[in-house]
Amino acid sequence: MKGCDDYRASIPLYLDEELETGDYENFRAHLNDCEACRAEVEEEEQLSRLLHRARPLYSAPDVLRERILALAEGARQPSAQFRVWIRRFGWPAGIAAAILLATGILAARQVLLQARANSYIESAMAAHRSFVNGSLSLAVQSSSPGVVTAFFNGKVPFKFRLPEETANERPYQLTGAQVVSYRGAHAALVGYEMQQEKISLLVASSRSAVVAGGEQVPSGGIMFHYFKRANFNVITWSTHGLTYALVSSLPGSGRQSCLVCHQDMANHGRFTLQ
Amino acid sequence: MSWNHDGQGPADPSGIEYLDGLYSYAMILTRNHAEAEDLVQETYVRAIQAMGRLREGSNIKSWLFTILRNVWLNHLRKLRNGPRLVSMEAEDGSARDIVGPAKNSHEVYVSKIETAQVRAAIQQLPTEFREVVLLREYEELSYQEIAGVLDCPVGTVMSRLGRARAKLRTLLSGTLIAANPSGVKGTT
Numbered sequence: 001m002k003g004c005d006d007y008r009a010s011i012p013l014y015l016d017e018e019l020e021t022g023d024y025e026n027f028r029a030h031l032n033d034c035e036a037c038r039a040e041v042e043e044e045e046q047l048s049r050l051l052h053r054a055r056p057l058y059s060a061p062d063v064l065r066e067r068i069l070a071l072a073e074g075a076r077q078p079s080a081q082f083r084v085w086i087r088r089f090g091w092p093a094g095i096a097a098a099i100l101l102a103t104g105i106l107a108a109r110q111v112l113l114q115a116r117a118n119s120y121i122e123s124a125m126a127a128h129r130s131f132v133n134g135s136l137s138l139a140v141q142s143s144s145p146g147v148v149t150a151f152f153n154g155k156v157p158f159k160f161r162l163p164e165e166t167a168n169e170r171p172y173q174l175t176g177a178q179v180v181s182y183r184g185a186h187a188a189l190v191g192y193e194m195q196q197e198k199i200s201l202l203v204a205s206s207r208s209a210v211v212a213g214g215e216q217v218p219s220g221g222i223m224f225h226y227f228k229r230a231n232f233n234v235i236t237w238s239t240h241g242l243t244y245a246l247v248s249s250l251p252g253s254g255r256q257s258c259l260v261c262h263q264d265m266a267n268h269g270r271f272t273l274q
Numbered sequence: 275m276s277w278n279h280d281g282q283g284p285a286d287p288s289g290i291e292y293l294d295g296l297y298s299y300a301m302i303l304t305r306n307h308a309e310a311e312d313l314v315q316e317t318y319v320r321a322i323q324a325m326g327r328l329r330e331g332s333n334i335k336s337w338l339f340t341i342l343r344n345v346w347l348n349h350l351r352k353l354r355n356g357p358r359l360v361s362m363e364a365e366d367g368s369a370r371d372i373v374g375p376a377k378n379s380h381e382v383y384v385s386k387i388e389t390a391q392v393r394a395a396i397q398q399l400p401t402e403f404r405e406v407v408l409l410r411e412y413e414e415l416s417y418q419e420i421a422g423v424l425d426c427p428v429g430t431v432m433s434r435l436g437r438a439r440a441k442l443r444t445l446l447s448g449t450l451i452a453a454n455p456s457g458v459k460g461t462t
Binding site: 012013016018043044046047048049050051052053054055056057058059060061064065067068069071072183184185207208 | 290293294295296297298301302306307308309310311312314315318319322385388389392393396407408410411412416417432435436439442443446449450453454
């Protein structure tokens, strides 16, 4: 005959509904007679109830839900087409539909990529607005690239260094920096000023920030993406594991605003990951 | 997406009903919202690409969780071989989600605190314990299904679950006492 020790091993199986029918009935019969085992089952059930009250453990953000639905929708339509075409026109048409399916998945991927890129642009614009209206102040105020570089050391999850250059080398002036949050991780916000206009540069790890879309101009092995949104010129690019978004209200198109400072477009790579 | 191969397939053809579960699993693995979002997104992309190879009667839910875990393991391998960045901050979103309690709603407040405590306790466990707790207590997968997702024997699932629960009981002892102040131990 089984004793309490034998039955005790069955408690998790009983609670997880993993006992076979015969074992389950034997265990229930034992519980009726054994107060100690009943108490132990109750303790386990209390823990289980506590865990269950925290369901779902995490809720997916709405933006992710929307992206997945868009992805599913992108793939669903060609898939349905695939079946219809095979039924009506045979396999050659089905193969054509299969190509459409692959295209649909690629298109859906592109939609997701663009959504993430837009999210980075929106965040950079929001940070810039706050910077301009003063609700986001710079934690360090300095025109020295060395001071700003030192400020970011250990504060952002990547190594970030501003190029050393004298103030009269460029028409813009470095004004300072702040650490901001982007998608749950720290990102670098660098402030500049030119013609009394504020310019901000958001720098995040390419693990969380991507670039896509806009007017695309390759230069020096880097693809620059230009956008004109809500009176802001936004330029994004990725290099060496970092993603950049430069936001300003300088006149002209995004590309022109870049040329204001960088006529030769040659020094784009001077913000480097060490 | 046409995942209605069997009774276990999602009622919603988009498979969206598993989203919270997959996101929770991703949070358990990554402890980072941004990485969890990317992981879930990539899981759905892979699932859509592979759905044609899915056999009739397949367990869609376990399949999705297996894909997510494989994507994560591949990601970890790449990280190990790739350039090293300073590790991201571990954050479980507890603080973010504890926004102010609804006015005059003590229950909601207690519930949020309790949820935050449960999350924090689970996130303190080692990864292999966090996984079994999530898959059993939240996703209600059977031992066999969990073994399939984790690619390990059923016996390993049982022993991990036992140790994980024991640790949770210790970590949540204060919460358990607060939730059951009388300490009455009822019968089943």
